[in-house]
Amino acid sequence: MDFMYNEVQEMLKDSIKRFVEKEVSPHVDEWEERMEFPIEVMKKLGENGFLGIPYPEEYNGQGLGYQEYIIVLEEIARASASLAIAVAVNGLPQLIIDKFGNEEQKRKYLPKLSTAEITGGFALTEPDYGSDAKSIKTFAERRGDRYIINGTKRFISQAGVADLYILLARTQNTGSSHDITAFIITKDMKGITFGKKERKMGLNATATREIYLEDVDVPVENVVGKEGYGFKIAMMALDSGRITIAATAIGIAEAAKDCALRYAVTRRQFGKPIVEFQGVSFPLADMETKINAARLLTQRAAFLRDRGLPYSKEAAMAKLFATDIAMEVTTNAVQVMGGNGYMKDYPVERYMREAKVMQIVEGTNQIQKLVISRHMVREISRTL
Ligand SMILES: Cc1cc2nc3c(=O)[nH]c(=O)nc-3n(C[C@H](O)[C@H](O)[C@H](O)COP(=O)(O)OP(=O)(O)OC[C@H]3O[C@@H](n4cnc5c(N)ncnc54)[C@H](O)[C@@H]3O)c2cc1C
Numbered sequence: 504m505d506f507m508y509n510e511v512q513e514m515l516k517d518s519i520k521r522f523v524e525k526e527v528s529p530h531v532d533e534w535e536e537r538m539e540f541p542i543e544v545m546k547k548l549g550e551n552g553f554l555g556i557p558y559p560e561e562y563n564g565q566g567l568g569y570q571e572y573i574i575v576l577e578e579i580a581r582a583s584a585s586l587a588i589a590v591a592v593n594g595l596p597q598l599i600i601d602k603f604g605n606e607e608q609k610r611k612y613l614p615k616l617s618t619a620e621i622t623g624g625f626a627l628t629e630p631d632y633g634s635d636a637k638s639i640k641t642f643a644e645r646r647g648d649r650y651i652i653n654g655t656k657r658f659i660s661q662a663g664v665a666d667l668y669i670l671l672a673r674t675q676n677t678g679s680s681h682d683i684t685a686f687i688i689t690k691d692m693k694g695i696t697f698g699k700k701e702r703k704m705g706l707n708a709t710a711t712r713e714i715y716l717e718d719v720d721v722p723v724e725n726v727v728g729k730e731g732y733g734f735k736i737a738m739m740a741l742d743s744g745r746i747t748i749a750a751t752a753i754g755i756a757e758a759a760k761d762c763a764l765r766y767a768v769t770r771r772q773f774g775k776p777i778v779e780f781q782g783v784s785f786p787l788a789d790m791e792t793k794i795n796a797a798r799l800l801t802q803r804a805a806f807l808r809d810r811g812l813p814y815s816k817e818a819a820m821a822k823l824f825a826t827d828i829a830m831e832v833t834t835n836a837v838q839v840m841g842g843n844g845y846m847k848d849y850p851v852e853r854y855m856r857e858a859k860v861m862q863i864v865e866g867t868n869q870i871q872k873l874v875i876s877r878h879m880v881r882e883i884s885r886t887l
Contacts, residue, residue, distance in 0.1 A: 504806055508574075512570070516578065518551075519579065522548070526544050527541075527544060527579065527583050531582055531585075531708075532850075534583070538708065540709055541586065545586070545622060546619045548590065549618040550618060552565055553590075554594075554597075554618070555617030556572040557571070557572045557809075558597060558613060558617055559601070562601070562609055562614050562617060564613070568808070569743070569746055569804075569805035569809055570802060570805045572747070572750075573749075573750035573805050576590060576751055577754040577757070578754065579754065580750070580752075580755050581757055582758070584861075585707065587750075587754060589622070589660070590747075591747035591751060592625060592660045592661055593623045595740050596616060596667055597623065599685065600612050600613055600616075602736075603732070612667060612687070622661065622666055622667075623661075623668065624660060624665035624669075625669050626656040626669065626670045626671065627639070628656060628658050628659070629655060629656055630655055633657075633658075634866070636734070637683065638678075639683065640654060640673065641653070641654025641672040642654060642673050643721070648723045649720055649722055650672075650720075650721045650726075652719040652721055653719070655713055655714070655715055656670065656713060658713075663697035664710050665690065666690050667690070668714070669727065669740075670685070670686045670714075670716075671684070671734070674731065680734040681734070682731065683734040684730045684731060685727040685728060685732070686726060688716075692719050692721065696714075697713070698714070698715065705853065741865050742815045742819075745821065745822035745865050745866065746801060746808065748861055748864060749797065749800070749822045749824075750801055752826040752829035752858060753797050753801060755829050756790070756793075756794050756854075759790075760794060762840070763839040763840055763851065764778075766840045766849075767784070770840075786839060790832045790835060793828040796824070797821070797825035797828050797829075800824050800825065801825055803821070804818040804820070804821045820871070820875055829858040833855040834858075
């Protein structure tokens with residue numbers, strides 16, 4: 504594994520940085536305040552190729568990997584976690600269709616998702632089933648060459664904004680995870696309605712809503728993979744998604760650390776800059792160290808994924824560690840900045856609110872510990 508960015512990665516980092524400085528940073532406060540998703544900026548990200556990084560060139564992708572994708576996500580998240588999460592969420596239907604879709608589905612949807620001609624979402628969680636995702640109740644009843652879907656999805660990012668969703672529904676009722684199937688549904692299908700925009704602690708520029716499905720008539724060609732493979736598909740997608748959440752959390756933590764450091768070298772108390780007090784400089788040193796450690800874990804998970812090697816445990820460790828340190832870093836950044844840290848005149852209180860949700864989405868951090876420990880038990884069992 505190389506610890507230096509190669510030429511392509513350097514160029515990518517420069518170009519996304521420039522994009523973010525011009526198109527994102529100046530507008531973030533307004534988007535968050537108005538709770539408005541910047542769909543036009545998402546479209547510009549697509550037009551500039553930033554949404555198709557790890558997908559094949561024949562479907563308007565860049566033919567690169569997750570090691571490049573996380574560079575882009577981290578840079579976007581430094582300015583806007585809302586936009587970064589929308590990019591990560593758009594990535595779930597992209598990777599599911601790319602990996603499990605048939606040729607017709609790839610040609611129909613992938614190029615448009617990569618250029619943001621359409622945007623996507625992922626609908627798994629339900630009011631009664633979050634962590635226990637294999638128990639979902641949304642039901643798709645097969646009738647000839649159609650499925651009739653009924654149910655409710657909850658906390659769906661970009662619901663009502665995105666045009667297309669990968670929706671997980673039961674197609675049998677035996678209680679097994681093999682009963683679940685992945686479907687492509689689109690916003691305009693008859694019987695789909697969206698709930699009110701949830702009022703959230705952070706990520707206010709993204710819409711989070713319920714999706715109601717009432718006798719939604721979906722053709723059999725919208726099944727992704729095979730009937731009964733949906734849970735496997737969803738879990739594999741979440742493995743990749745965890746790498747993107749880790750990168751987003753690192754971006755938030757970097758931004759908070761930068762802000763606190765700048766403040767600490769200029770703010771004076773007792774006749775000197777506060778950074779000269781160890782009570783301030785040591786937390787800053789911890790932030791720097793932990794952010795770097797989180798980035799290395801995340802890069803390693805991406806490296807393994809790009810080589811087609813197992814990466815599920817590494818992705819869970821990256822997500823767990825990066826999001827936990829983002830919470831710690833952002834909380835300590837507020838502390839370093841004292842009263843100003845708590846004020847909306849500075850962005851660190853927003854970073855703290857945004858870091859929190861990263862510990863919850865794509866499987867809570869308790870669920871990451873379940874995933875990691877199960878891998879550990881499996882690994883040791885092979886040697887017993
Ligand atoms: C802003 C936001 C955006 C989201 N976007 C999406 C989206 O786009 N698509 C989607 O499908 N979902 C989305 N979600 C849902 C998210 O994935 C779930 O909130 C998450 O999986 C947890 O489920 P839950 O909220 O039902 O909590 P629960 O599963 O009820 O968990 C409650 C608590 O119990 C703990 N817990 C549960 N089971 C165990 C266990 N076995 N061992 C130890 N602890 C356990 C959890 O860690 C948590 O602390 C989003 C959520 C939020 C907040």
